[in-house]
Amino acid sequence: MIGDAVDAITRAFGEVQQWLFESAVQPLLFHAGLGNLVADGYRATGWLLVGLLQIGVMLTLLRALERWRPVEPVTDRAAVRVDVIYTLMHRLGLVRVGLFFAVDPLWDLLIGKLRVWGLPTWSIDGLWPGVTDVALVSFVLYLLLFDLVDYALHRAQHQWGWWWQLHAVHHSQRQMTMWSDNRNHLLDDLIRDTVLVGVALLVGVAPTQFVAIVAITQLVESLSHANVRLSFGRIGQRLLVGPQYHRLHHRIGLGHESGGAGTLGGHNFAVLFPVWDMLFGSARFDTRYEPTGIRDQLPEAGGRDYGRGFWAQQGLGLKRLLRQLPLPGRGDDRARA
Template sequence: MQKRDRLVRLNLQKHGLLVLVGLVCILYWQKATGLYFLLQLKPITIWLLSNLKAAIKTSMTEVIFNPIFYGMTAAILLLERLFPVEPKQKTFSIGLLQDSIWLLGSFVMRFCWIAPCTMGIDWLYTKLLGNWGINLPQLLALPDWLRFILSIIFADFVTWLSHLLMHQHSFLWRFHVIHHSQAQLNLFTSLRVHPGEMLLRYPILVLPWYLFAIPYPGQMYYIFFYNWYGRFCHSGIRCNMGWLKHIFVTPQYHRVHHSIELRQHNQNYGSLLTIWDFLFGTQHHDTQDYPGTGIDDPQFPIAQKFTLPSVVRTYWAQILYPFH
């Protein structure tokens, strides 16, 4: 059984990498082509400024002036105090302050990179592919609710596969290790994602919405849920969700994935569903295990002081870490 699982994972890594590389090449090509036409309409400086303006506006509406953000954040912090994995870890730890900087950086990255890619993908489907993809009669004939569920399942598999590849290939791991470096897991650790990782993973994740013709409101509902569910699973809450742990990723399940212990490396890659780890033999079966987290690298830059200048300097040091 172990030999079969190893063979399955090896083949999945080989073919999975080819699939992802092919998708990324297509997306990069169409992005460059799409932006070429886009930049004929407005100078590049205006385009960049408009994206920066959109990033600032979104940060205002999604965080600074959004009561839902504060309510959800307060609820997760309260649950961390009521059911802590590490009772000695402070609620407002250095780790939380550090990842708050990554939260702010994520808004800029979203509109400097993800938004252009999304526009490029939309251009590819609407201008080039014609009846291939979003206009498949077989897909459009399905009920809206079924297409929405299938798109979520497909998106979750693509996320799982790209996550596995980030761990299995040394070059990709140099970027993904930033996410795993947090020894004090908190709700904003899910946003500790290096821009180099975004180049591979984020653009392809919008493909299911176009493939299954999911309208904009449906996409936004799922993204809202997915973002907050990721924050919940990265939090320091001692919780495995009872019988739901057999279907959905839990804080305990994902904590094992972040384990600093060698015996637990390369397990529990799931983001929402546990089915993919179960099928491909990468699931950790002890649902009561709450290991320590982080990476074993004394050279990795970590903030030493609970001050804003310290964590900002550390943020830029972590951005540069993959290139050292």
């Protein structure tokens, strides 16, 4: 039953991808003299289509939710507009194209070398024969695996001082909306995506499944940043990350700062499944909605500037990172955040 529905969706997606490719992308490629990139262009069309569908869902369903029961009024529209730029860049392919030229060749080279040195191609099916015969089962297993990797990466983004300097771009948004998910330092995106693409190649997940995993993860991330008073209920909030759960991670003073003894240094790092937070002791189910941001942004704490516009945010992030790196001739004056 579910299998049939998935098949139908996959088929329809493939047909639209083919149409979009033939009517727009392929002519453009030939026009630009890039006929040798036709196969890659077809793959890129798939990502573009995913992005268009996501933005469609955001502008209809998520926007309706944000209007229905907003957590707070949008008083800083300019700040939200910057997040819209991040989202369009990310979901409509600019970041993807960058990855294609920077990350993919690197991984192809590395994996090729490792294979020559005898690294076996291992997949879930190799560990547990037969399990991937049922496409849905293998899909769920891969979804869990990638979500665990995401959880670990997110913990590291907060744990390691240099990485936090980049991830702070994401947390510096005090006007959180469904657009805030992609508000990240580009270097932060590059590191995270490099790891995820590497894992995808290592575990041998099928390309169509990888696209679906990324698409679902991103859509849930958009929802979990939305400016809406929404919890999935006592049980539901333990099964899937939602707006209330993730907003707590953005809360000033509680969500993501390392506190004193007895605190865990933040809560609710999970991207899709809260089970990782529950397993590793970082889950917190709290029904209050409080201001989001980083403590040192508050006027009484110094009013630190993380940048208003895109370039300011990127530039300041890079500056913070450089200041954090242990360069020769510099004392250990590194402080977190």
